[in-house]
Amino acid sequence: MQYPCGIRVLFTICAHSVLVFECFGIAEVRMKGIVFVELIRMAEAVLGEEVVDEILDEAVLETDGAFSAVGNYPCKELLTIVEAVGARTGLPVEALHVQFGHWMFDRFVDGYPAFFEGKADGFHMLESIEDEVHVEVRKLYPEVELPRFDTERLPDGRFKMVYDSERPLHHFCKGLIESCMAHFDQAVHLDMRDYTANGRYTAEFLIQKAA
Amino acid sequence: MFLGDTIPTPTTEVSRRRYDRQMRARQEAEGLLEAKSRELYEANQRLQKLLDTLETAVKERTQELEEARSAAESANEAKSVFLASMSHEIRTPLNGILGMAQALQDSGLSAEQEQLVNILRDSGTLLLALINDVLDISKIEAGKLEFEAIPYDLSDLRDAMFNHYRLRAEEKGLSFNVSLSDAANTRIIADPTRLKQVAGNLLSNAIKFTETGFVTLHIDMKSTCAGDPVLVLKVKDTGHGIPQSQQPQLFQRFSQANASVTRMHGGTGLGLAISRHICELTGGSIKLRSESGAGAEFQANLLVKHAPETEKEEPAPTQAADAGISFAGLRILAAEDNRTNQIVLRHMLKKAGPPALTIVGDGEKAVQAWQQGGYDMILMDINMPVMDGMEATRQIRALEHEKMLDPIPIVAVSANAMVHQVAGYLHGGMTGHVAKPISRDKLVNAMQAALAQCQRSLE
Incomplete structure (x- = not known):
């Protein structure tokens, strides 16, 4: 069956979102291989192949670091690789997650520009994750448990988004939000507060116009 | 400080470890794709099978419908043939009855005998009218009702209707009038038999269902929005009228306003259905304005044509039939x-x-x-x-x-x-x-x- 272009793009984007957001929800969830491929691609772009090879050789990975875009792999392998990159480079893991968020957002924009059309601004785009993207993801993968993204428009043009998941990927999420606002040419100040407790990762993002 | 401050250049050679990793990823991808491909193939096979089943089902169902339709059509055809041949068979003895009644009348009868023969003739004529109605409705159903197109003076219609129904109205003590508008005092191209049939059905009903007051027929010519001439036959009465609730089924065949009407007044209930069909087949319509207890007004609109002005009436050689005609020696x-x-x-x-x-x-x-x-x-x-x-x-x-x-x-x-x-x-x-x-x-x-x-x- 041939879907109209827009719908097809939406489905594909949703599949990506699964890769990105799936790992927030289920303990032993297997993420789409494209995320791992993109993570390694980013690492290679900035560190070079040899360094990445060494990192992958040293890390303890079920997969031995062999990922294909069409496979599915345990979510914790992603965290392990990011940690290994951090250990190797001496960079904080959180900053790496943020950077990976930037990278993935760019992949979305490059691959599926049509999906962003019709969105008035970054807030509109963020609001559509819960109401449009996740709705479609659930149609494709009924069993998936997704993180929650509660959004709220506050007085004075401020915007609040609360991330709630079983996976510690709130910094990755921060990277996505930053890129999203930049994409819509919105100069903002983003404040993240971490409310993580009892193995439940919760973060509140407060976005306001840059002074 | 972020990742990416230094960008190393890729080496031209690839390590064994990298090669193994890539190979493993590739084999895994190929395995997955192969499995996915098989899955898709099987799903496609299942869909194909389903499609075949559906196509067969559709074919069978279409055939069943076709058979049912042709059975229904041939049953309807058989009914039409039966009606046509029955009405033909009934007409033949009726011809004998009516002919003999006429022969009897010509044979010099006493007043009492004359009266009896009149009843015999009237009953035969009524029976003939009923057979004609049944035949008409079967022709309408078979789509075989035919129309002649011949020049006809509407003043003839007025005279024919007046002469035919005056006596019947007077017998019931009703005042009766047939009028012709100036516009309608003209010659048209139409089927006179069908015009008389519609006007006659409406008048006959009006007289039948009116106990006191009047019955009138007004003949008029109007035009449609497109400028086509329309013959308008308006029949008004002061009868007991027809309640709104019973009006919709009035023009259905075998239907009168209600069952008690049939018991009281008889009739086949075909007249209005036939009239409606005749009007509609010309491209016109039939309308009813009535309220219970306040009389009724039926209006039949029939699309006709104006007769060419130049065509002058030939003196019809068939005018005065009975009196004075002699075939002596022929x-x-x-x-x-x-x-x-x-x-x-x-x-x-x-x-x-x-x-x-x-x-x-x-x-x-x-x-x-x-x-x-x-x-x-x-x-x-x-x-x-x-x-x-x-x-x-x-x-x-x-x-x-x-x-x-x-x-x-x-x-x-x-x-x-x-x-x-x-x-x-x-x-x-x-x-x-x-x-x-x-x-x-x-x-x-x-x-x-x-x-x-x-x-x-x-x-």
Whole structure:
């Protein structure tokens, strides 16, 4: 069956979102291989192949670091690789997650520009994750448990988004939000507060116009 | 500080470890894709199977429907044929009854006998009207109702309706009037029989259901938005009216306002359905304005054509039928197989002349008798044993042509009186046609017309 272009793009984007957001929800969830491929691609772009090879050789990975875009792999392998990159480079893991968020957002924009059309601004785009993207993801993968993204428009043009998941990927999420606002040419100040407790990762993002 | 501050250049050689990793990822991807491909293939097979099943089901269902439709159609066709042949079969003895009633009337009766014969004739006429209604509705259902298109003066319609219904209205003590607007005082192209049928049905109903007051028919000409001429027949009465709730089913066949009406007034309930169909077949409509207890107004709109202005009426040779017409000395050959009809024919012609009448029982005998010569006209039944009237006519015309004889007028006398059938008779060499059951007026008119036509063609 041939879907109209827009719908097809939406489905594909949703599949990506699964890769990105799936790992927030289920303990032993297997993420789409494209995320791992993109993570390694980013690492290679900035560190070079040899360094990445060494990192992958040293890390303890079920997969031995062999990922294909069409496979599915345990979510914790992603965290392990990011940690290994951090250990190797001496960079904080959180900053790496943020950077990976930037990278993935760019992949979305490059691959599926049509999906962003019709969105008035970054807030509109963020609001559509819960109401449009996740709705479609659930149609494709009924069993998936997704993180929650509660959004709220506050007085004075401020915007609040609360991330709630079983996976510690709130910094990755921060990277996505930053890129999203930049994409819509919105100069903002983003404040993240971490409310993580009892193995439940919760973060509140407060976005306001840059002074 | 972020990742990416330094960008190393890729090396030209690839390590064994990297190669192994890439190979493993590739094999895994190929395995996954192979499995996915098989899955898709199987799903596609299942869909194909489902599609085949569905197509077969659709084919079977279509065939079933087709069979059901053709069964229904042939049943309906059988019904139409049955109705047509029954009505033909009923008309033949009816011809005898009506003909004998007329013969009796002509035989010098006492006042009391005259009254009895009148009842006999009226009942026969009513029965004939009912049969005609049934035949009409079966023709309408079969899509075979035909319309003639001949010039007709609407003042004739006014006169015919007035003369026909005045007595009936007066008998009930109703005031009765038929009016013609200035616009309608004109000549149109239409089927006069069908116009009279619609106006007659409406008037007959109005008189039937009105106890006191008046019944009127107003004939008018209007035009549609597109400028086509419309004949408007408006029948008003002061009867008990028709409640709104019963109006919708009024124009359905076999339906009267309610069952008690049927018990009280009789009738088949076909008249309004036929009238509606006639109006609609011309492109017009029929409307009813009525409230319970406040009389009713029916308006029939029929699309007609204006007759060309220049065409001047030829003095019809068929006007005064009964009185004064004489066929004395005329030698007539009649082919008619039915004994009763033979007697009817003989009585009908007794008052007109009478001519010298020879009757034979089939077409072959008619051809033989004609060959012996000495006849001025032939009255030809259509359905006869041995040789039918059409074949006999064909043979006579062929012989006339061969021997260079003047054509003899041949009048078809038949109960098969549909427009295309009559056209077939004329095309087959007949000079004219008269429909059974025959009345003397119709027969005499048809004979005169045939004589006149043959004379004209000789001049």
